[in-house]
Amino acid sequence: MTGPGQAVAAGPCVPTPESVCEAQVGSDVAKELGWLVGQIQHGYLTAATRAVDEVPGGLRGVYVLGAAIRGDAPNQIEVARRFGIDRTVMVHLIDDLEKAGLVERRPDPADRRARMIVGTDRGRDAHDAAQARLRRVEDHVLAPLGPDERAAFTAMAHRVVAHLISLDPTQAESACQAASSQIDTHVPRPGAKG
Template identity: 70%
Template sequence: MTQLTGAQPDAPRPDAPGALEEPCVPADLSACDAADDDDITKDVGWLVGQIQHGYLITASAAIDSLPGGLRGLRVLGDAVHGKAPNQIEVARRFGIDRTVMVRLVDDMEKAGLVERQPDPADRRARRIVGTERGRAAYEDAQTRLRLVEDHVLAPLSADERAAFTAMARRVVAHLVVLDPTQVESACQAATRQLDQNDPLPGAAG
């Protein structure tokens, strides 16, 4: 199996994207909870932001050898599962700039992770197809991300993690019902943050 050579998820490198940015987490959360005048740790937006911040930094460090990092992993996942009809559709799906998308697929193709193949339905288009090496790299990255999840959710018991995940899914489902574009918007928001923290070489954020 092709192995990624990124840093271990519990020890992000100092030069990893965002590693020098310290999240604004109070030194003693229990003390903050007890303080009547400190509402920050009761703010859902702040809490969700801190979880996302910690996850993105750790996950980016864990799979930093994969072209495009987390953004590249999404594209690779579509490619190995046969869900990447062409670059334009994948770029639209994940809110990736077309120029950045071309460079990303170029890098992944050079690494032997994907191939551009003619689309039988449109001779002008090229399908993005995952290779065996790409599938192995994708599975390895997924294993690393499961370790990242364990790292981020370490304070929770198995039952608490299951409950946390179930409740988060309910909230996401609620938002999607209110606005079906929420799923795409969330992907685009995460991509924008990745662009700011981890731009591809030669690409603007």
């Protein structure tokens, strides 16, 4: 026991990640998956948006440019569906990428009515530079995790996303809608008779 005026031996005063979150928003909110995922998303998107702001369309532009460079962009409609981009937005995005010299529209040999989106040499350079900056953003966001933890975190995130997309593989963003519908049918609403 210590009395008045006696020193108390103490360990280093290092807050835990949980205590930092709880101090900011309260213990109940800090434990909610939605809040945690939202904070990760906000931190990543804020830094990533700045990192790729020279690519027309920002992150969307980088995704579309990557698909064009890899040869995964058979046409605008397919790429728009894959990345959950509205078709009218996609037309303007491809226009902007084309004006910047990053992609070209070429006739599809299999369907003369369709246009393939093909990355240019300039587009490849821009994509490589954007990917390097995005890797630095990932390093910043995941800085508190060691290499094994990063790998595990990424693997678990892939499994969750694969599950959500499997609910509707034709449109990634509708996976969330499908999940909501599935949950709504299993969870009684307050005041509802079950």
